[in-house]
Amino acid sequence: MKLTGLSTSLGRWLDGSGPASDVVLSTRVRLARNLSGVPFTHRAREEQLVMVYSSVLSAVRKTPALTQSLALEMRELTPLDRQFLVERHLISNDLADNGKLRGLLVLPDESISAMVNEEDHLRLQALASGFQLRAAWESVNAIDDELAQDLDYAFSDELGYLTACPTNVGTGMRASVLIHLPSLVLTKQIGRVLQGITQVGLAVRGFYGEGSQIMGNFFQISNQTTLGQNERETIDSLERVTKQIIDSEQRARDELLKDARVQIEDKIWRAYGTLRHSRVISSQEVVNLSSAVRFGVALRIEGLASVQTLNELLVRSQPAHLQVRAGRELEQRERNILRAEYIRGLLGEGGSVPVSRSN
Amino acid sequence: MQCQICAKRPAVVHFTEIVNNKKSEYHVCEKCAEEKGYHVPLVKTKFSVGDLLAGMVEQPGSAEEARVGRVQCPKCGLVYSNFKETGRLGCSECYPTFRSQLRPLLRRVHGSTKHVGKAPVRDAARVALRREVQRLHEELQKAVELEDFESAAGLRDRIKKLELNDVRAIGGGN
Numbered sequence: 001m002k003l004t005g006l007s008t009s010l011g012r013w014l015d016g017s018g019p020a021s022d023v024v025l026s027t028r029v030r031l032a033r034n035l036s037g038v039p040f041t042h043r044a045r046e047e048q049l050v051m052v053y054s055s056v057l058s059a060v061r062k063t064p065a066l067t068q069s070l071a072l073e074m075r076e077l078t079p080l081d082r083q084f085l086v087e088r089h090l091i092s093n094d095l096a097d098n099g100k101l102r103g104l105l106v107l108p109d110e111s112i113s114a115m116v117n118e119e120d121h122l123r124l125q126a127l128a129s130g131f132q133l134r135a136a137w138e139s140v141n142a143i144d145d146e147l148a149q150d151l152d153y154a155f156s157d158e159l160g161y162l163t164a165c166p167t168n169v170g171t172g173m174r175a176s177v178l179i180h181l182p183s184l185v186l187t188k189q190i191g192r193v194l195q196g197i198t199q200v201g202l203a204v205r206g207f208y209g210e211g212s213q214i215m216g217n218f219f220q221i222s223n224q225t226t227l228g229q230n231e232r233e234t235i236d237s238l239e240r241v242t243k244q245i246i247d248s249e250q251r252a253r254d255e256l257l258k259d260a261r262v263q264i265e266d267k268i269w270r271a272y273g274t275l276r277h278s279r280v281i282s283s284q285e286v287v288n289l290s291s292a293v294r295f296g297v298a299l300r301i302e303g304l305a306s307v308q309t310l311n312e313l314l315v316r317s318q319p320a321h322l323q324v325r326a327g328r329e330l331e332q333r334e335r336n337i338l339r340a341e342y343i344r345g346l347l348g349e350g351g352s353v354p355v356s357r358s359n
Numbered sequence: 360m361q362c363q364i365c366a367k368r369p370a371v372v373h374f375t376e377i378v379n380n381k382k383s384e385y386h387v388c389e390k391c392a393e394e395k396g397y398h399v400p401l402v403k404t405k406f407s408v409g410d411l412l413a414g415m416v417e418q419p420g421s422a423e424e425a426r427v428g429r430v431q432c433p434k435c436g437l438v439y440s441n442f443k444e445t446g447r448l449g450c451s452e453c454y455p456t457f458r459s460q461l462r463p464l465l466r467r468v469h470g471s472t473k474h475v476g477k478a479p480v481r482d483a484a485r486v487a488l489r490r491e492v493q494r495l496h497e498e499l500q501k502a503v504e505l506e507d508f509e510s511a512a513g514l515r516d517r518i519k520k521l522e523l524n525d526v527r528a529i530g531g532g533n
Binding site: 034036037038039040042043119141144145148149152153154155156157158159160161162164165166167169170171173201224225226227228229230231 | 434435437445446447448449450451454461464465468469470471472473474475476477478479480481482485486489
């Protein structure tokens with residue numbers, strides 16, 4: 001199986017390093033690019049998609065920082081493997097679903113990846129652990145410059161990088177942080193905070209869970225606009241706002257502890273106990289319970305799991321990860337049992353599955 | 360379960376409140392939750408090109424809308440009405456083709472219609488030159504308004520010189 005490397009390793013962005021990693025799980029910066037003279041992916045003919053794929057592949061091969069990258073063509077992967085990559089934040093559902101020639105190029109540590117023939121010909125992404133907007137921008141920017149030596153990007157002086165959707169035209173950049181805000185949710189200040197975010201031209205959405213449902217207190221905050229501001233200004237403003245949100249999370253946390261320390265601690269330890277000892281557990285339960293434990297880690301409660309372990313648990317207990325690990329497709333009932341076993345192993349209750357930990 | 364406030368609609372928002380170490384649980388319907396300010400309407404912040412476009416097109420069925428809808432990109436053949444349905448343009452040539460329709464959309468989405476970010480390495484010098492010329496033009500405008508003709512003359516010379524470079528750059532590049 002082509003995924004082997006990725007399925008046994010754990011991306012660097014999950015290692016719990018990086019500033020404020022108890023609040024900000026990860027940072028992502030992606031750039032949308034198209035090749036000049038070729039219709040956008042959804043209007044391109046098969047031979048044009050082949051041309052795009054081979055041009056990008058050849059440019060990547062010539063870029064020293066990317067020589068180690070794996071090339072995965074979507075059509076050659078099983079639906080399960082594609083779902084694995086979606087869960088890993090490396091491809092979109094859109095890239096996974098389509099029967100056309102689409103690919104993923106990714107460094108083994110997952111710090112840089114590129115989707116080819118998604119909505120745009122090239123979606124270049126840097127993924128980093130914790131709150132590292134500038135570092136992520138700088139690394140994706142450097143790669144973009146290298147690739148531009150070889151690729152002729154569709155660009156206009158007036159409108160910048162031309163993209164299939166006009167919401168991306170200009171810088172083509174979407175920078176985002178995945179942030180965990182349990183105190184703001186518990187103290188019900190989150191609505192006000194989120195409203196504030198949208199008023200300053202940023203977008204926010206609940207991360208795990210659909211529509212209005214908030215799961216696990218995770219939110220993704222990203223820039224909404226790509227014209228009228230350069231990349232650095234956009235990064236700086238997202239950074240400023242994120243810092244303010246981290247501060248208000250901290251204040252809400254202090255408030256909560258003042259009013260209800262014992263209740264909060266009780267909730268956290270009960271969540272930890274459930275994770276550590278359950279025999280059957282759903283994905284949704286894992287997201288919610290591990291959110292409580294993560295909150296405990298942010299509160300500096302001793303004796304809980306590390307941020308890295310919590311990240312690993314969140315990503316690796318997802319359905320496709322469990323099935324790739326088991327080497328076969330599993331019914332939901334089986335998955336819930338296997339998931340509980342895996343988590344017990346990870347948290348040290350001594351489940352029956354040997355746990356392979358990277359690093 | 361029914362809403363604890365109105366006792367009419369089903370309870371879909373569930374939460375726990377802790378005040379002075381006392382814990383209370385609430386189960387309310389979406390409407391009451393929103394009225395009480397408990398509900399976080401995440402869905403409303405979700406943003407769709409379709410909605411935006413729907414808000415800015417002319418009266419549905421108008422002759423103007425029908426005409427604009429038929430405008431076609433000479434390069435990829437995409438017609439404007441197709442863009443309105445999908446929110447996706449067909450190729451880079453669609454941008455100049457649908458320029459007048461896209462401008463209000465871009466302004467609404469981004470608050471601007473101007474790229475000020477990076478340029479591909481091979482275009483970077485030309486783009487920098489263009490931006491400098493534009494900046495000088497704005498300065499020139501100001502100088503003229505202030506009747507500072509000496510500065511204006513100097514600026515005009517610099518612009519001329521840069522524009523000459525631009526012509527050379529375009530002739531040599533691409």
